[in-house]
Structures are given as structure tokens and as C-alpha cells.
Amino acid sequence: MRIQSKVSRKRLGMVALVAASAFSLVLAGCSSATPSPQETHATGLADGGGTVRLGASLCLSGSGAFSGQKMQQGLDLGVERLNEVFKDKNITFQVDYEDNELNAEKAVTIFNKLVGEGDPLFVQCGSSIVVAEVPLAEEDNVVLLNTSASSPRLVGLSDQLFNTYLNSRDEVAAIVQQLKADGRKSVCIDSINTDLGKAGSDLLKQDLEAASITVACADTHDGDATDFKDHLAKIKSAAPDAIVLLSQGTSSVAFVQQMGTPRHRHPAVLVGHDRNRRDLLKLAAVRPKASYTAPYYDLDASDSTTKDYVARYSAKNTDTPHFFTTAYYEGTLVWGAIVQYLIDKDLPYNGDTIKEALNNIAGVPGVGGDTIKFGEGNTAARSMALKTVKDGEFVFVKKLSN
Amino acid sequence: MDLFVQLLINGLVLGARYSVVALGFALILKATKLFHFAHGAVFVVALYVLYLGSETLHLPLALAAVLSAAVAAGVGYLIERGINEPLRKRGASSMTLVVASLGILIVLQNLVLLIWGPNAQRVGDFSFAPLFQVGGVSLTSIDLITLVVSIGVCLLALWFLRRSKFGLELLAVSSNQERARLLGISPARVYRSVFAIASGLLVVPALLVAVENGVRPDQATDTVLIASIAAIVGGIGSVGGAVIGSFIIGIAESIAVWGFSSEWQETIAFVVLIVFILIRPTGLAGRRDAMNGV
Numbered sequence: 050m051r052i053q054s055k056v057s058r059k060r061l062g063m064v065a066l067v068a069a070s071a072f073s074l075v076l077a078g079c080s081s082a083t084p085s086p087q088e089t090h091a092t093g094l095a096d097g098g099g100t101v102r103l104g105a106s107l108c109l110s111g112s113g114a115f116s117g118q119k120m121q122q123g124l125d126l127g128v129e130r131l132n133e134v135f136k137d138k139n140i141t142f143q144v145d146y147e148d149n150e151l152n153a154e155k156a157v158t159i160f161n162k163l164v165g166e167g168d169p170l171f172v173q174c175g176s177s178i179v180v181a182e183v184p185l186a187e188e189d190n191v192v193l194l195n196t197s198a199s200s201p202r203l204v205g206l207s208d209q210l211f212n213t214y215l216n217s218r219d220e221v222a223a224i225v226q227q228l229k230a231d232g233r234k235s236v237c238i239d240s241i242n243t244d245l246g247k248a249g250s251d252l253l254k255q256d257l258e259a260a261s262i263t264v265a266c267a268d269t270h271d272g273d274a275t276d277f278k279d280h281l282a283k284i285k286s287a288a289p290d291a292i293v294l295l296s297q298g299t300s301s302v303a304f305v306q307q308m309g310t311p312r313h314r315h316p317a318v319l320v321g322h323d324r325n326r327r328d329l330l331k332l333a334a335v336r337p338k339a340s341y342t343a344p345y346y347d348l349d350a351s352d353s354t355t356k357d358y359v360a361r362y363s364a365k366n367t368d369t370p371h372f373f374t375t376a377y378y379e380g381t382l383v384w385g386a387i388v389q390y391l392i393d394k395d396l397p398y399n400g401d402t403i404k405e406a407l408n409n410i411a412g413v414p415g416v417g418g419d420t421i422k423f424g425e426g427n428t429a430a431r432s433m434a435l436k437t438v439k440d441g442e443f444v445f446v447k448k449l450s451n
Numbered sequence: 452m453d454l455f456v457q458l459l460i461n462g463l464v465l466g467a468r469y470s471v472v473a474l475g476f477a478l479i480l481k482a483t484k485l486f487h488f489a490h491g492a493v494f495v496v497a498l499y500v501l502y503l504g505s506e507t508l509h510l511p512l513a514l515a516a517v518l519s520a521a522v523a524a525g526v527g528y529l530i531e532r533g534i535n536e537p538l539r540k541r542g543a544s545s546m547t548l549v550v551a552s553l554g555i556l557i558v559l560q561n562l563v564l565l566i567w568g569p570n571a572q573r574v575g576d577f578s579f580a581p582l583f584q585v586g587g588v589s590l591t592s593i594d595l596i597t598l599v600v601s602i603g604v605c606l607l608a609l610w611f612l613r614r615s616k617f618g619l620e621l622l623a624v625s626s627n628q629e630r631a632r633l634l635g636i637s638p639a640r641v642y643r644s645v646f647a648i649a650s651g652l653l654v655v656p657a658l659l660v661a662v663e664n665g666v667r668p669d670q671a672t673d674t675v676l677i678a679s680i681a682a683i684v685g686g687i688g689s690v691g692g693a694v695i696g697s698f699i700i701g702i703a704e705s706i707a708v709w710g711f712s713s714e715w716q717e718t719i720a721f722v723v724l725i726v727f728i729l730i731r732p733t734g735l736a737g738r739r740d741a742m743n744g745v
Contacts, residue, residue, distance in 0.1 A: 269714040278461045283454065303664060
């Protein structure tokens with residue numbers, strides 16, 4: 050007992066020491082000379098240029114690493130272009146990358162760090178990350194440019210949040226239209242248990258009901274799930290006309306792979322949310338009856354934005370750009386438009402002015418001939434494509450909506 | 452009813468997959484009284500060496516499996532020889548060894564992540580393996596192989612433990628180290644061997660998982676968690692109990708899907724653990740004295 054109490058006292062002392070250190074660190078942070086977002090570029094951008102910064106809280110490792118690396122690729126490519134375009138105006142674009150490992154808790158720490166360093170504009174990955182950042186962004190007057198998260202919850206979530214990416218709200222509506230057009234009467238839903246999956250699944254159920262399509266079964270899975278035998282057994286037992294998979298990452302790869310095996314194969318159409326992954330194609334061993342919704346980026350479009358993007362990408366890569374590369378490149382197009390607006394109005398670069406710019410920019414030419422224009426709920430209405438798989442490649446079927 | 456039977460069969464196959472990992476984990480636990488958490492990381496090493504052999508070096512799968520078993524056994528041996536043994540010689544407590552094991556788990560898992568990246572990789576294409584179907588219930592040939600091979604390996608290991616000279620030495624060291632020393636048995640040699648054998652055996656579940664679900668670096672933690680729960684449910688100190696524990700967990704996880712959402716599937720293992728801790732703290736086949744020193 051005596052030893053135990055000695056240990057406890059020692060541990061208490063340790064806790065006190067850690068607490069004291071943490072407190073002193075907080076104090077040090079408070080008195081730091083680092084500018085707040087409001088303080089950066091107190092004078093107008095037209096006055097003498099300078100560096101404009103963007104905080105990028107990306108999932109560079111962990112289960113979202115594949116996507117995160119593609120996102121970074123798009124940002125790097127876009128920043129290279131911006132630095133060329135704005136060179137004459139002495140403006141340098143700088144992205145401060147941090148790895149949030151697709152972890153909302155870690156993303157909050159990163160957010161505070163980057164705000165402390167003076168970043169007034171952020172891009173990030175994952176709906177749950179955006180949701181975690183929104184209250185902080187409102188408090189610190191930081192603007193969130195969402196270039197990849199698609200949860201329906203993000204529409205109109207905050208005045209600080211601007212969504213450029215295809216939202217699942219529109220995707221779900223298009224999926225239901227497609228199911229109806231195909232004459233499907235009953236559907237099983239399998240969704241990832243993240244914000245995207247949960248909100249998307251709720252919306253899907255509502256839309257299916259409105260379209261008189263029965264939900265024969267609904268299930269959820271973890272983001273790292275790889276064994277779907279039991280899910281597929283449940284689905285088989287419910288015998289639906291179609292399966293809608295609202296998922297992403299390795300779990301969707303595993304699902305698609307397993308649903309195509311002879312054991313589970315049945316006359317169902319899979320409309321997947323996870324799109325255009327070449328490793329998915331390789332792993333899925335190609336299921337001809339599966340269809341996928343995807344953001345619509347027509348890389349053959351003849352507009353100058355698309356041509357420039359394709360040329361820049363092709364100069365460095367031999368493959369077709371991933372949709373996240375394109376989406377984050379588009380983010381830099383919006384960033385460039387913000388800075389141009391501030392130059393034109395001779396305004397400083399901070400949360401208030403960035404928001405003003407985004408509320409007043411009429412539209413930014415995107416990749417594929419689309420125009421990024423923030424409509425209802427600060428969300429841009431984007432086109433989407435329905436694709437199928439043929440001979441190991443995604444094949445475009447049709448454009449679903451705009 | 453078909454769904455219930457299908458889920459029951461799925462559970463048996465899942466339990467079979469868990470069983471050989473739990474068997475190795477329980478063997479190490481029995482011999483050294485150590486919760487060897489790094490066992491999960493060795494499993495991932497076995498998975499990736501299998502992938503390397505089969506997909507990168509294009510070796511026949513059997514040869515890749517031999518390579519994987521050899522590397523896994525080597526890694527297990529090195530963990531004992533290079534880390535645990537020096538720590539024990541310096542009088543490290545069992546808690547220190549557990550923390551060291553957790554450290555190895557994290558380091559090895561991240562090393563694999565660094566080398567092969569986070570994406571799932573596939574070993575072979577067995578998606579269209581022959582299927583056996585009775586009514587609405589089906590069993591793939593891989594499921595059948597998983598059941599037969601895993602149960603076979605477990606039975607063989609249990610027989611080996613009770614009948615072979617090494618098995619008896621392991622039991623002697625496990626029950627009383629000093630007495631074993633007097634009988635001329637070197638506990639250090641037994642420890643090294645048991646680490647190598649338990650690690651080498653991981654090739655069996657690694658092969659079955661790789662061809663069915665592919666390989667991912669984050670499989671280390673899940674694997675070792677299930678193995679440790681199986682060891683507790685089966686009864687600490689009982690290798691056979693750990694195998695039975697694996698089947699209980701596998702079946703419980705699958706059957707649960709019948710009534711609950713699949714996202715709760717992984718939680719079921721912990722529910723089983725809590726139930727056992729409350730009702731039968733020593734596990735199915737464990738003895739109270741087996742907990743001493745763990």
C-alpha cells in the first residue's frame with residue numbers, strides 16, 4: 050500500500066508537471082508574435098503584393114492517404130500556375146500542408162496551428178473534418194473552401210463554408226432518378242458510418258420513398274471494413290433489384306470486389322459513391338453490371354481552362370488525372386479568383402474580404418467547361434457522370450445533371 | 452432460416468481465420484506469460500512478404516508462402532532474441548515487456564506502411580473460386596480450405612504440444628522455470644523457439660486472408676486484439692481454449708449481423724469479452740493460477 054501511495058504521489062507530481070508545462074505553452078502561444086488571420090495583409094493586395102497563404106489540412110496518411118496524395122498533386126499543380134499568373138503583381142501563393150490522417154480531432158489541432166500561423170483560407174479532406182472545423186472557422190473568421198467533401202450536411206452549414214465539390218445531395222437525387230428510369234423497385238443500401246454515409250443514406254431513403262422505391266435493407270460499415278460476407282448474405286436474403294453503396298476508400302474496394310464473386314452475384318446494379326479509382330478497378334476484377342456516379346470532368350472540353358489543366362498535368366504525368374487532383378486544382382482556380390477580386394478592389398487578404406470575394410464572384414471557370422458558382426447554401430451545383438466498367442476501364446455513360 | 456445458417460457458416464470460417472493467430476498468441480502467452488501484442492505486426496509482415504513473393508517477385512503462391520513463413524518466423528525469433536531477452540536479463544517487469552511489444556507493433560506496422568503504402572493490395576484472383584451451394588446457403592472453396600486447414604493446424608499444434616519433446620519442454624517451462632532448468636531445459640531456448648514457431652504459423656491465416664480480402668497495413672491491430680480476446684475468453688494458459696474462443700468470437704460476430712447493423716460487428720468481440728469477464732473470469736478452460744505473472 051505504501052508503495053502504491055508513493056507511486057500515486059509520483060504520478061500526481063508528473064501530472065502537475067505536465068499541466069504546468071502545457072499552461073506555460075498556452076501562455077507562450079497567446080503572447081506569440083504570429084499574426085492572426087485578420088492581421089495578415091492589413092493593406093490592400095494591389096499595393097505591393099506579398100505572400101497569400103492557404104492552409105491545407107489533408108489526409109496524407111492513414112486510410113484516406115490515396116485520396117490525400119491526389120489532392121496534394123492538384124494543389125501543387127494549381128499553385129504552380131497561380132505563381133506564374135500573378136508573378137507580375139508580386140504575389141506568391143503558398144500552401145501550408147498538414148496531415149490530419151482523416152482524424153477530426155487531429156484536424157482541430159492542425160486548424161488552430163495554421164490559424165496561429167496566419168492562414169485565413171483553408172482546404173481540407175473529408176466531411177467529418179469540415180464539420181469539425183466549422184465552429185472554429187466561425188470563431189476565428191476563417192473561410193473554408195470545401196473541394197472534396199460531399200456530405201449533404203455541408204449545404205448551408207455555415208457562412209464561412211463554400212462548397213465547390215459535387216454534393217451527395219445532388220448525387221443521391223441523380224441516383225434515385227437513374228434507379229427509377231431503370232425500373233428498379235427495391236434497393237438495399239450499404240453506407241460507410243461517417244458523416245457522408247449517414248447523411249447520404251438518410252437522404253437516399255427519403256428520395257427513394259418519394260420515388261416509390263422500397264428500401265429492402267440498409268446496413269452500415271466501418272471505413273476500414275474489408276469483409277462484407279455477412280452484409281452480402283443479408284442483401285442476398287432481401288433480394289433487392291439494386292444495391293446502392295455510399296462509401297469510400299478501401300471498404301468500397303472490398304465491397305465491390307466481394308459483391309462480384311459468384312457467391313453473392315445476383316441481378317443487382319451497384320451505384321457506387323467511390324469513383325474512378327484505378328486500384329478499385331484492379332481489385333474489383335471488373336463487374337460489368339456495376340455503375341458508378343462520379344464528378345463530371347470532361348477533359349476533352351475545348352475551353353482554355355480545361356486545355357491548360359490537361360497540358361499542365363500531362364507535362365508531369367502519363368496517366369489520366371484523378372478526380373481529386375482535378376477538384377483541388379479547381380480549388381486553386383477559385384483561390385486565384387479571390388485574389389484577383391481583392392487586387393481589383395484593393396482589399397487586404399483576410400477572412401472578411403475572402404468571404405466578400407466569394408459572395409461577389411459571378412462564377413469561376415472550372416475544369417470540363419463547368420462554371421463554379423456558389424448557389425443555395427454556399428454550394429456550387431456541379432455536373433456528374435454515370436460511368437460503367439468495360440475491359441478494366443471506366444466508360445462514360447451519360448451526364449446526369451448540372 | 453437460410454440467412455441464419457449462412458451467417459453461422461460465415462462465423463465458423465471467420466473463427467477458423469482467427470484461430471491460428473490466437474493459437475500462436477496463446478502459445479507465447481503460455482510459455483512466456485507475455486501478452487505479445489507485436490504478434491499482430493508479425494502477421495502483417497507475413498501478409499506483405501506473401502504479397503511481395505506472389506505479386507512482385509511472381510513466385511508460385513506455395514513458394515511465396517514458404518518465404519513468408521520463414522520471414523515471419525525470423526522476425527518472431529528476432530523479437531525474442533533481440534528485444535525481450537535483453538530486457539528480461541536486465542530485470543524488466545512484465546509490464547515493460549508489454550510496452551516494448553506495443554512499441555514493436557507500432558514500429559513494424561508503420562514500416563510496412565512506409566514500404567508498401569496504405570492501399571489494399573491483392574494476392575492472386577480467387578474471386579471466381581468454385582462454389583458449393585445447398586439451398587440458399589453457399590460456401591466457397593476458400594472458405595472450405597480455411598476451415599479444414601485452420602482446424603487441422605490447430606489440432607496438429609495441440610497434439611505437438613502434448614506429445615512432442617519440445618511441447619513437454621514448453622509445458623515444463625510454463626509451469627515452473629526453475630524446475631525446468633534443473634531438468635536441463637533452457638527456458639531461453641524454449642522462448643526463442645516458441646516465438647519462431649508461433650510467428651511462422653501466421654502464414655496460414657495470412658494466406659487465407661490475403662487471397663480473400665487482400666492485404667493492408669492496418670490489419671495488425673485488429674488481428675492482435677481479436678487474438679488477445681480469444682485467449683482471455685478461452686482461458687489464459689489454455690492454448691486449446693484460445694482456439695475455441697476464436698470460434699466463439701467469429702460466430703458471435705457473424706450472427707450479430709442478423710439482428711444488428713454490421714458496423715457493430717467488431718464491437719461484438721468486446722461484448723463477448725465483457726460477458727466472459729463477468730460470468731467466468733478465468734475463461735472457458737483457464738485456471739486461476741494461470742493468471743499469476745501475466
